[in-house]
Amino acid sequence: MKAVIAEIITIGDEILFGHIVDTNSAWMGTELTKIGVRVKQITSISDSAEHIVQALDAARTRADIILMTGGLGPTRDDLTKHVLTAYFHTTLKLHEPSLADVTEIFRHRGREVTELNRQQAFLPEACTPVRNVLGTAPGMWFEQEGKVFVSMPGVPFEMKRMMTDIVLPQLKAYFRTPHIIHKVVQTVGIAESMLADKLEEWEYSLPEHIKLAYLPHLGGVRLRLTGTGTDAALLDQELQAEVNKLAHIIPNNIFAYGEVKLEEAVGQLLKEQGLTIATAESCTGGYLAHKITSVSGSSAYYRGSVIAYHNEVKIRELHVKPETLQLHGAVSEATVREMAEHVREKFGTDIGVATSGIAGPDGGTAEKPVGTIWIAYADKDRTVTRLLHFNKDRLLNIEYTGTAVLNLVRQSLTAAVEE
């Protein structure tokens, strides 16, 4: 079976001038790979009619699928729609459902549709409009000589929603691709190189048609097994058998299977065990609470937080003893322990967690350099603390600390042993 080839064309000066990093294409590359489509080239070009046509002409000589992003805004530097209208020898026509969507978005904001936004509902007659539920620019799907051309907005969340809901399923249906099955295993609390050491033997034993990818991110390492075959049921069984082997090798580092975030996995554990949680944050400054509450339905187990950026707040609101602060400092095991225990009492929850550290880039000392962070977990039986050492980057330190606390809660609720 011949591989289906795609190319991505991003339109707009922002990427060329380096004002934004092209994260869209990486996301699209990942998603296309998942459905068995091979990306051959990514091309970033300027908002120029001539250049867009040149890129389309070149891409169609190599690819079956040409995906475009950008240049669909309402302003006059956005040319994509007009160029495509000419390219496919068609004309613009009002697309009533798109106008209804745009009108609804404006109605929801309590405003009248502007003339510029109304213009966005005029689409090339030759295209199948691709609905945009999150913005005012619809996408466009064209077919010509067995090739598919899709134009989407450059706004990442609009493009991703459109791809996920409509474009990827339609591409899968249009092109007959081999069965490709992915299984994702989510790990936390173990670095990529250590993981690779532990998995080496198993990885070498994988059959030819099953590949392993290490996908490290800020909160851990995702492992993705990709199998290719003609019998979907058999392939799924084979993959599951390998996942089971994996679970025996690193039982304590796997927090979920599939596209589940750590905060979702922890939320699920709390729900299952009927437990509630409260947070007391210093160095993470609300990020931990944000992580927990980013999960829909988190109000079932999350009560609230005290963010104590100032020592006075630690004393008054979290009943940290002034002598603890004086003797050990705000960044200390004693302080973070009291914070976790008292926030649990204060909010009447089963669990209290706390963070206190030096996020940086300033504020470090020889004894407690930037990146020194204490975290604590308290329940009715015990309080567990951990000392973390990170680096000089403020936002990374906040992020890593959030992950470490969530993992500490997970370990406590599953009796997992720390690696």
Place this chain on the structure above:
Amino acid sequence: MKAVIAEIITIGDEILFGHIVDTNSAWMGTELTKIGVRVKQITSISDSAEHIVQALDAARTRADIILMTGGLGPTRDDLTKHVLTAYFHTTLKLHEPSLADVTEIFRHRGREVTELNRQQAFLPEACTPVRNVLGTAPGMWFEQEGKVFVSMPGVPFEMKRMMTDIVLPQLKAYFRTPHIIHKVVQTVGIAESMLADKLEEWEYSLPEHIKLAYLPHLGGVRLRLTGTGTDAALLDQELQAEVNKLAHIIPNNIFAYGEVKLEEAVGQLLKEQGLTIATAESCTGGYLAHKITSVSGSSAYYRGSVIAYHNEVKIRELHVKPETLQLHGAVSEATVREMAEHVREKFGTDIGVATSGIAGPDGGTAEKPVGTIWIAYADKDRTVTRLLHFNKDRLLNIEYTGTAVLNLVRQSLTAAVEE
């Protein structure tokens, strides 16, 4: 003066498959723009000889400078050097200074040079080698028909060092480039289409050599003016004059000039005015606090927060009256007003802000659909509230609300009128 045009070609499957995000090209785009070189296209291709030649042939029809990264490693899937040797009809020859560099790197690691790495010191005779002080793959500079081709490693820190020390200065010397100056104006609280309506007349009046770009992101719209000219000082004056005109058209929506985030601008205002702030969050669940504390040095003005996810917490910790909750509900002007006023008192700050709403995707009613959000600002003189209407996406609603609160603080501190 004709603009000098560059194109960037990245070689390797990692970007195409979405395994890594192409941050190199954004960095190169920024640096090239700074020396007056305009990037016309960025092309990511696979490690295939045919594809590399095709990309080079296409790029040289459009550009004066062709910069390549990647494919210079020691293994056999790294083809760039061999393809360039054939492309420029030359042969490989040992380059003694490069061998000395490679040998030194290995000596430093306490190792002997491997044969594979020794091969990296063989370079095309027709090129000027570009020294790599951080790795084993030297760069290559070719000149042909007045065009410059440079091949560099894909490892970001090696490429950046090579560009900064050697390639950029040599390009500046080789090509006589016009001056290109960018000025960025940050706006908030006005949608792109409304902004475009307001700026239409001014935009049409811009001189030919000054271009305007709308760069919308989740927190607002960045406006970027780009001027091209031969006299840098004059050009800067002209751009500044246009920025000043802009400031007269939308005085209340501009929160900063240059690459400044809203939370940084608000932090700066608080610092300048010697004010402190505390937050009381319901629907934003810590995100607002996280935004504020993501700014280094925020402990100077930020005291802390109560995140009251549960009504009981609103009553006990924020002294919201039970009858307020009963009469008006948690998502109401009365509740959010009490939250802001009481958190201000509780933390002894000059300013208190609060959020309460239905972030979604569940929990909406006919009267208060998902995306209904109340925010409040309180200082010693007054309390200001706003009702916001967003959509069904939980994380977007949280993000937009954070921006709206920060903007409300900014408006209050600058006496800006809301649009």
